[in-house]
Amino acid sequence: MVRTYHHGDLRSALVEAGLRALETTEIGDISLRQIARDVGVSATAVYRHFPDKRALLVALAGAGIEKLGEAQRAAAESAGGGPGAFGATGRAYVRFALAHPALFRLIFTHLPPPGDTVFGESLAARLLQEKAAAATGGDPAETRRLMVQAWAVVHGLAMLMLDGQLPPDDALIDQVIDPATLFGRRR
Amino acid sequence: MVRTYHHGDLRSALVEAGLRALETTEIGDISLRQIARDVGVSATAVYRHFPDKRALLVALAGAGIEKLGEAQRAAAESAGGGPGAFGATGRAYVRFALAHPALFRLIFTHLPPPGDTVFGESLAARLLQEKAAAATGGDPAETRRLMVQAWAVVHGLAMLMLDGQLPPDDALIDQVIDPATLFGRRR
DNA sequence: GGGTTATGTTTACAGCATAAACATTAAAGG
DNA sequence: CCTTTAATGTTTATGCTGTAAACATAACCC
Numbered sequence: 001m002v003r004t005y006h007h008g009d010l011r012s013a014l015v016e017a018g019l020r021a022l023e024t025t026e027i028g029d030i031s032l033r034q035i036a037r038d039v040g041v042s043a044t045a046v047y048r049h050f051p052d053k054r055a056l057l058v059a060l061a062g063a064g065i066e067k068l069g070e071a072q073r074a075a076a077e078s079a080g081g082g083p084g085a086f087g088a089t090g091r092a093y094v095r096f097a098l099a100h101p102a103l104f105r106l107i108f109t110h111l112p113p114p115g116d117t118v119f120g121e122s123l124a125a126r127l128l129q130e131k132a133a134a135a136t137g138g139d140p141a142e143t144r145r146l147m148v149q150a151w152a153v154v155h156g157l158a159m160l161m162l163d164g165q166l167p168p169d170d171a172l173i174d175q176v177i178d179p180a181t182l183f184g185r186r187r
Numbered sequence: 188m189v190r191t192y193h194h195g196d197l198r199s200a201l202v203e204a205g206l207r208a209l210e211t212t213e214i215g216d217i218s219l220r221q222i223a224r225d226v227g228v229s230a231t232a233v234y235r236h237f238p239d240k241r242a243l244l245v246a247l248a249g250a251g252i253e254k255l256g257e258a259q260r261a262a263a264e265s266a267g268g269g270p271g272a273f274g275a276t277g278r279a280y281v282r283f284a285l286a287h288p289a290l291f292r293l294i295f296t297h298l299p300p301p302g303d304t305v306f307g308e309s310l311a312a313r314l315l316q317e318k319a320a321a322a323t324g325g326d327p328a329e330t331r332r333l334m335v336q337a338w339a340v341v342h343g344l345a346m347l348m349l350d351g352q353l354p355p356d357d358a359l360i361d362q363v364i365d366p367a368t369l370f371g372r373r374r
Numbered sequence: 375g376g377g378t379t380a381t382g383t384t385t386a387c388a389g390c391a392t393a394a395a396c397a398t399t400a401a402a403g404g
Numbered sequence: 405c406c407t408t409t410a411a412t413g414t415t416t417a418t419g420c421t422g423t424a425a426a427c428a429t430a431a432c433c434c
Binding site: 033 | 424425430
Binding site for chain 1: 295297332338339340342347352353
């Protein structure tokens, strides 16, 4: 690979370098200039492919959402796709957050207004919708309630563990995401 | 109040100015220099009272935790202190987050390692423990599980609403924090 | 092959956290 | 009361940041 003035596919290279940086660097310390340095390009070259730093971060978040959905899909599949699959996608959600803290935070929290994360159209979102519908038998209001409750539980658990408020413990994840004690209508 | 070289109580003034700034400014845009400017003092004067910016933020987070606990205490009280009080503290938690987004984020998410938020010893934490214990009748393992589940639900709901993933809707809060559909042991 | 356009670079600017040296004032001791 | 000292301010400087503007190079199109 000869060094030429033009890079070839700088955009993808920047996204890859950004994802790599997010594996080792707190989100607040992610620097556009550092990513450019990693790729071996001037800082301002980034602006030929992204209007500003935020746009690059949005691209990274998009890649992250895909990874998250894929992890959840795989978890549901290996759970057999039955009623146990809902819990499996939830556990996968939390584990993904713990495995990729900065990326997870970027997806949900670290894109200042407007938060155009497009999570809404992701595979992850579709899985949530689908599993909740299966669990409620189809009633739309019940489905929506369950969806939001389930999302809130896993998201809250993930954030509290990421932020050091709860131990990032696999046993605790299983205990919290337990269909026997969650969402059961009393009596 | 005459302008003197020495300020008088710069530390408190900085904390107050910081809290004021957090009401109108995204957490990432909070600037030590701007807070100093607001107080009418040089940027480096801050370093006589806080070793670095992070320490100032920790002080702000501490003040925020107190406010949160107080809001929850008031909510529990006006709910009559009975079994309905648990839900009331949960709703107060989410409403506090929506009313003070930057402050809430600072408390939980925006203090890079080590996250010494000391939430653990706050009134908010004690209320959570107390209400969960009351709801389970005292069994320690059950209490801990309920505590974590309840915290996860309200925290997740708060974060998802703050981050624009769910509408910041009072009706939705009530729907999610509903003892009839949450945590009920099946059958 | 020459002009246009895409995609790089260099340079420059303002704002940031913070370190170092210096100034002023309040408090303490004789 | 007067001096010494410590606390608490200011000024200045450094290296980082995101990004705008002007310029350079190379790829593509007629």
